Amino acid sequence: MKHSLFLICFLCLIASGCNGSKGNTSQTDTNRQTATVDPDSPIAVTTTVGMVADLVRTVGGDRVNVTQICGSGVDPHLYKATRDDVATMMRADVIFYSGLMLEGKMTDTLIKMARNKPVVAVTEAIDQASLLEPDDFAGHYDPHVWMDVSAWSKCVTVIADELAAIDPPSAPAYQERAAKLREQLSELDAYGKRVIATIPKDSRILVTSHDAFNYFGRAYDLEVIGVQGISTESEAGLQQINELVDLLVNKKVKSVFVESSVPRKNIDSLVEGAQSRGHEVNVGDKELFSDAMGSPGTYEGTYIGMLDHNITLVARGLGGEAPEKGFQGKLSP
Structure with a gap:
């Protein structure tokens, strides 16, 4: 998308041992916009957590083959990528993760993968002014944004746009499914406000x-x-x-x-x-x-x-x- 400068800054921070940044930069390869996938083969997508994987499956439909790293009951705060996980990421056409340091122990692996393929934080579209910054989280934002349905629905647009960028012929279908999903999420959010x-x-x-x-x-x-x-x-x-x-x-x-x-x-x-x-x-x-x-x-x-x-x-x-x-x-x- 638009993050090559941010990626360079982020890598410099990692190299210098700094960890105070609160940003939500996507670690996307600088050449991503010119890379497209085979329109006759499913897109291999790797995701970190289920909340991301489900949005990708819904927006991508039959065009995507999604592999999820952190399964049911797995704590992503503590999870370290295994050798098999790394191999799965290497085979992927695109990697989607939540961001905001949720997958903190996988950060180095995600950075390495971003050298060769799109690696996208789905929360990058969420306005930082709407993010929470608890006192006990060492200067980082609270990553659990999916608990607010209205905020998480903004991730749907990121996914649709990224899939469209690597698979232009299917772009209209991605946008159509994304619009339908956002409508469903709006109904869920209204239900939450009503019953609570x-x-x-x-x-x-x-x-x-x-x-x-x-x-x-x-x-x-x-x-x-x-x-x-x-x-x-x-x-x-x-x-x-x-x-x-x-x-x-x-x-x-x-x-x-x-x-x-x-x-x-x-x-x-x-x-x-x-x-x-x-x-x-x-x-x-x-x-x-x-x-x-x-x-x-x-x-x-x-x-x-x-x-x-x-x-x-x-x-x-x-x-x-x-x-x-x-x-x-x-x-x-």
């Missing part, structure tokens, strides 16, 4: 395993508290646990939630602490999806299904009203 608003105001406190839900809270008007820090490498100390137990008891929080890709031990400590003080707290009967989606082949294994699941589970768990099977009637029982 049914939660009593004094019950709109979302306590989860780690700070992956800040964008979710901002988008749907919830106070969000993560037991673990923004990165799953941090640990909640005893003092923080005690402070959160005080909050649960004093505000009479009814439910707390565990996440599919994060150990639940800290949430269990909260529940036990509240019980010792005579306050019963429910743990959601289902896990929230944070850094990974549901199992492949399920509705929850799609981006729309993932967010539908989260929105519906939170609304019902905190005393709001939402259809048991979600806004499309497809959620698993």
Whole structure:
């Protein structure tokens, strides 16, 4: 696209050992605009996480063959590319990743791949003014943007434009599917605002395993508290646990939630602490999806299904009203 200068700067920062940049530069090869794919063969696409892979599959349709590196239940914060992953990336025509340091341990591999092919951060189209910068994330933006459906929908345009650039004959089809997907995401976002608003105001406190839900809270008007820090490498100390137990008891929080890709031990400590003080707290009967989606082949294994699941589970768990099977009637029982 437009990032050769940014790429040079980014590589210089890496070489000098600097890591304070908050930018979201795509690591795209400078010659990408002249490289096109065989119109008679599927485009080999490698993606990092499921939230990206699902958008690419939807926009790309039959023209793309997508390989996803981080599967269901895998924490992308901690994941290191294996030798097989590197081989898969080398065979790809284009690589899409989330960006904003979500895949921090894969950064070096992505930079190397960008020397020979398009390597694209799908979050590059999101206005930095709308990104969150938590105090405990070392000067970087919060990468969990997919929790805000409206913000994540901007990634659809990046994907459609990048696929069109390497496959011009299929550009109209990409743009048509992208427009349809954006419309579906707009409907999902409206559903989220509607059902979360049914939660009593004094019950709109979302306590989860780690700070992956800040964008979710901002988008749907919830106070969000993560037991673990923004990165799953941090640990909640005893003092923080005690402070959160005080909050649960004093505000009479009814439910707390565990996440599919994060150990639940800290949430269990909260529940036990509240019980010792005579306050019963429910743990959601289902896990929230944070850094990974549901199992492949399920509705929850799609981006729309993932967010539908989260929105519906939170609304019902905190005393709001939402259809048991979600806004499309497809959620698993």
